[in-house]
Amino acid sequence: MPENDRLGGCLDEIDLEFVEREATPKLLMKLSIQLHLAGLSLSNTVLFIEVFGVDRARSTVHNWVHKADLQPETGRSPDHVAVDETVIQIDDQQYWLYAAVDPESNELLHTRLETTRTNALAERFFGEIRQKHDVDDAVFLVDGATPLKEACHRHGLDFRYERHGNRNSVERVFREIKRRTSSFSNCFSHVDPETAADWLRSFAFAWNRLI
Secondary structure: OOOOHHHHHHHHOOOOOOOOOOOOOOOHHHHHHHHHOOOOOOOHHHHHHOOOOOOOHHHHHHHHHHHOOOOOOOOOOOEEEEEEEEEEEEEOEEEEEEEEEEOOOOOOEEEEEEEEOOHHHHHHHHHHHHHHHHOOOOOOEEEHHHHHHHHHHHHHEEEEEOOHHHHHHHHHHHHHHHHHHHOOOHHHHOOOOHHHHHHHHHHHHHHHHHO
């Protein structure tokens, strides 16, 4: 699919029902949200808006992304699901990011941000994946992390230990998320974890349409 078709489809799916008296044209708001989620920093997104004679603060664009409440689609039926966990930095605190990816399409199926790493949280993450997608017959690809394997056991899911191969898809996502969260400090500074989790869900929405 041509890149402009994918961008156009993504713009159509951005809902601006939260807008009441916003003076910025809605198309420009949608473009700003899309460009930021696709990789443009908040500072450069603001500069983009200025080309059209609109002066907005970085926090305004950040709020647009947050209020749009974008989510990755549910109801997928993948044959395999690559699951992993990693640490990301928000301000001066570390958080555990859980992510599930369809290795065939490289689409993000689900993300969750936690303040710690436990078997119970991993089990809850797998439960949420099962609620969102048809994965009971899928093979879950996990590394040697005990919480992930225990969660598969508790949910009665088939899993396979795999360090590379199809699990490279989730590693690719993690690399991009870490790049974004480290370089876009103006997006993640002085925000609560739930706001960061909202941003990650929005990122997943855009990632699935632009990969």
